[in-house]
Amino acid sequence: MSHDINPLLTLSKEDMKQYGYKIVDHIVAHFDTQNDKKPVATATREEMDALLVEDIPMMPSDPNSVLDFVLENVIPHSNIVSHPKSFSFVPGPSNYISAMADTIATGFNIFSGGWAASPAAAELEIVTMNWLLDMFGFPAKQGGGIFTSGGSMANLTALVTARRIKCGSDFSKAIIYLSDQAHSSNIKAIKVIGFKKEQIRIIPTDLEFKISLNKLKNAIAKDRLEGLQPFCIIASAGTTNTGTVDPLDEIAKICAQEDLWMHVDGAYGGAAILGDEGKSLLKGIEKADSLTVDPHKWFYQPYEIGCLLVKNHNWLSGTFSEKPEYLRDIEGNESEINFYDHGIQLTRRFRALKFYMSIKTFGLASFKKAVQYNLDLAETLEGILRRSKLWEIISPATLGVINFRYNPIGENLSEKQLDAINQSISQHIVSSGEALLVTTVLQNQVVLRMCLINPRTTLDHILDTLALGEKFGETALTKIES
Numbered sequence: 054m055s056h057d058i059n060p061l062l063t064l065s066k067e068d069m070k071q072y073g074y075k076i077v078d079h080i081v082a083h084f085d086t087q088n089d090k091k092p093v094a095t096a097t098r099e100e101m102d103a104l105l106v107e108d109i110p111m112m113p114s115d116p117n118s119v120l121d122f123v124l125e126n127v128i129p130h131s132n133i134v135s136h137p138k139s140f141s142f143v144p145g146p147s148n149y150i151s152a153m154a155d156t157i158a159t160g161f162n163i164f165s166g167g168w169a170a171s172p173a174a175a176e177l178e179i180v181t182m183n184w185l186l187d188m189f190g191f192p193a194k195q196g197g198g199i200f201t202s203g204g205s206m207a208n209l210t211a212l213v214t215a216r217r218i219k220c221g222s223d224f225s226k227a228i229i230y231l232s233d234q235a236h237s238s239n240i241k242a243i244k245v246i247g248f249k250k251e252q253i254r255i256i257p258t259d260l261e262f263k264i265s266l267n268k269l270k271n272a273i274a275k276d277r278l279e280g281l282q283p284f285c286i287i288a289s290a291g292t293t294n295t296g297t298v299d300p301l302d303e304i305a306k307i308c309a310q311e312d313l314w315m316h317v318d319g320a321y322g323g324a325a326i327l328g329d330e331g332k333s334l335l336k337g338i339e340k341a342d343s344l345t346v347d348p349h350k351w352f353y354q355p356y357e358i359g360c361l362l363v364k365n366h367n368w369l370s371g372t373f374s375e376k377p378e379y380l381r382d383i384e385g386n387e388s389e390i391n392f393y394d395h396g397i398q399l400t401r402r403f404r405a406l407k408f409y410m411s412i413k414t415f416g417l418a419s420f421k422k423a424v425q426y427n428l429d430l431a432e433t434l435e436g437i438l439r440r441s442k443l444w445e446i447i448s449p450a451t452l453g454v455i456n457f458r459y460n461p462i463g464e465n466l467s468e469k470q471l472d473a474i475n476q477s478i479s480q481h482i483v484s485s486g487e488a489l490l491v492t493t494v495l496q497n498q499v500v501l502r503m504c505l506i507n508p509r510t511t512l513d514h515i516l517d518t519l520a521l522g523e524k525f526g527e528t529a530l531t532k533i534e535s
């Protein structure tokens with residue numbers, strides 16, 4: 054391919070084809086062979102600097118050699134979050150249809166901000182939002198929502214809206230409540246919108262990691278007595294640590310009695326609504342004023358797509374609508390939604406497309422079966438661990454998440470020794486590259502956490518990893534005893 058100075062930034066038709074087909078071949082190979090690779094990539098800053106740091110290239114290079122360089126030196130240095138042995142954080146199982154849909158959205162560079170710029174993109178966001186409203190029992194006509202970059206931005210968008218509706222412009226006395234297990238993105242959002250530390254109440258959780266209703270009620274009552282303005286409760290529908298769902302019905306009751314905004318963070322757990330026991334665990338979610346779900350987690354979408362649903366779409370437009378003169382020609386009418394009026398971003402990529410194409414292609418029945426499979430897999434693992442003499446369950450399988458530790462019966466190890474052994478098991482598994490299995494801390498205990506939301510993870514993937522854990526556990530135990 055030619056690589057002269059090229060101010061039009063174009064390639065010939067043949068070169069575009071060759072370049073594009075080569076990329077598709079690599080992506081297909083990745084989908085086809087990822088299970089045979091190791092999911093973990095580790096590298097130091099020094100190693101990455103040595104590989105990638107260079108001065109800004111002034112002169113053109115051959116497109117294929119840049120592409121080859123990236124495929125060889127950049128792509129392999131990332132964890133494979135869609136790998137069946139990627140058990141940590143919240144995995145991103147993804148799917149090929151959506152990856153290709155994202156390619157279309159980018160290839161056509163569709164501006165998904167205003168109706169006039171892309172009526173079909175806005176319409177598909179309305180269509181898919183209606184699917185989600187229906188799934189979560191939100192009102193079809195009055196409800197609304199918006200796709201965001203992820204759960205963090207959805208939580209932020211929700212809290213800006215909640216603050217405007219409940220506090221207006223003076224929020225100096227406003228108080229917000231969330232549990233000590235709520236996701237950190239909520240605290241980040243609270244800080245971003247200008248609340249002081251004194252306006253945040255972190256409510257302790259009970260032994261099942263649910264927000265303590267008694268402590269929540271006490272905190273609200275005390276704040277009222279002090280002349281403060283309780284305005285919002287953030288409930289978790291699937292905490293990141295343990296998959297725990299806060300008591301949503303009871304929280305809804307408190308919100309109704311106290312005139313508080315109910316925001317539910319279901320970023321990872323919300324998708325469990327597609328499974329049978331998920332649906333019953335999430336009872337009450339339909340009572341939220343706003344709900345975060347994150348399709349790039351358990352709806353199997355590639356990054357980035359988060360979603361905020363609200364009971365009344367006017368709450369979003371009332372909060373985010375600005376009318377600058379340079380956008381007046383694309384305003385349209387009321388029913389022709391400009392999504393830039395429903396959230397923070399003006400220029401937005403066409404996120405709805407991947408959600409639309411993947412659900413239409415595979416059918417919701419496939420997604421339901423996948424989610425149910427994940428829920429069942431975690432239950433099966435719980436049964437195996439309960440029957441084992443080596444492992445102890447610390448939090449049972451809930452919405453696909455389970456926490457456990459190596460604690461062989463009869464060894465009588467101290468908490469300190471158990472923490473050291475389990476940390477060592479995780480470190481050894483991760484540095485072997487065989488599986489991504491990191492620790493978290495629950496009730497001051499270092500535990501191994503598995504988040505089983507990949508529909509391509511089999512019981513064998515899990516058993517292989519447990520066997521590895523047992524091997525490293527035994528080595529750590531021998532070291533302690535010697």
Ligand SMILES: Cc1ncc(COP(=O)(O)O)c(C=O)c1O
Nearest residue numbers: 143203204205236238293320321
């Ligand atoms: C419960 C919960 N809320 C919010 C987030 C943040 O979502 P994102 O990483 O998409 O911004 C996460 C991420 O794991 C989460 O688990």
